[in-house]
Amino acid sequence: EVQLVESGGGFVQPGGSLKLSCAASGFTFNRFWMHWVRQVPGKGLVWVSHINGDGSNSNFADSLKGRFSISRDNAKNTLYLQMDSLTAEDTAVYYCSRDLIYWGRGTLVTVSS
Amino acid sequence: DIQMTQSPSSLSASVGDRVTITCRASQGIRDDLGWYQQKPGEAPRRLIYGASSLQSGVPSRFSGSGSATEFTLTISSLQPEDFATYYCLQHNTSPLTFGGGTKVEIK
Numbered sequence: 001e002v003q004l005v006e007s008g009g010g011f012v013q014p015g016g017s018l019k020l021s022c023a024a025s026g027f028t029f030n031r032f033w034m035h036w037v038r039q040v041p042g043k044g045l046v047w048v049s050h051i052n053g054d055g056s057n058s059n060f061a062d063s064l065k066g067r068f069s070i071s072r073d074n075a076k077n078t079l080y081l082q083m084d085s086l087t088a089e090d091t092a093v094y095y096c097s098r099d100l101i102y103w104g105r106g107t108l109v110t111v112s113s
Numbered sequence: 114d115i116q117m118t119q120s121p122s123s124l125s126a127s128v129g130d131r132v133t134i135t136c137r138a139s140q141g142i143r144d145d146l147g148w149y150q151q152k153p154g155e156a157p158r159r160l161i162y163g164a165s166s167l168q169s170g171v172p173s174r175f176s177g178s179g180s181a182t183e184f185t186l187t188i189s190s191l192q193p194e195d196f197a198t199y200y201c202l203q204h205n206t207s208p209l210t211f212g213g214g215t216k217v218e219i220k
Contacts, residue, residue, distance in 0.1 A: 044211060045151070045211045062114060095157075100202065100209075101168075
């Protein structure tokens with residue numbers, strides 16, 4: 001059974017940084033593109049980023065380039081999202097997904113002073 | 114970036130109604146489109162992939178059609194468990210983009 005479990009969310013002050021993790025199990029992790037998608041509470045889904053199986057190719061939503069970075073550790077079956085220079089507008093639930101079919105439950109990031 | 118314009122943003126319908134939701138892409142995306150259902154507090158669930166292929170386990174009352182720039186999700190006979198928010202997603206070109214969502218509410 002495919003399982004994706006996000007962690008690392010929480011409260012952070014504006015200008016701060018946070019690194020999210022997504023622990024994957026139930027499939028051969030290095031064979032799949034992985035995605036991050038976020039959702040401001042009560043609002044729509046926004047695609048954030050994706051990375052290919054060996055980590056050599058990634059893309060970002062234009063508005064997040066330069067502040068966020070994506071990476072993966074295939075030995076640990078874990079996906080990461082490094083978020084820097086956070087603002088209140090980054091407050092959202094962050095989901096990881098395997099090929100946009102399987103999804104985790106999400107982790108809430110709150111940026112507030 | 115490819116913009117996905119979804120309509121309507123919300124609708125009210127009764128159990129048994131036929132419901133149609135539309136997504137329009139700002140440029141052609143072939144059939145690189147999926148439809149998702151999301152209920153409050155839950156992660157999205159893919160219903161349709163490749164614009165018209167039904168995801169395994171999804172009831173046959175859901176169907177998708179279209180290509181290039183015009184896409185439709187149809188629920189042939191709305192059931193109580195279908196009241197939710199629906200999104201389209203294009204994966205033809207990065208950055209991937211979602212439509213704004215359609216909230217289906219009980220009339």
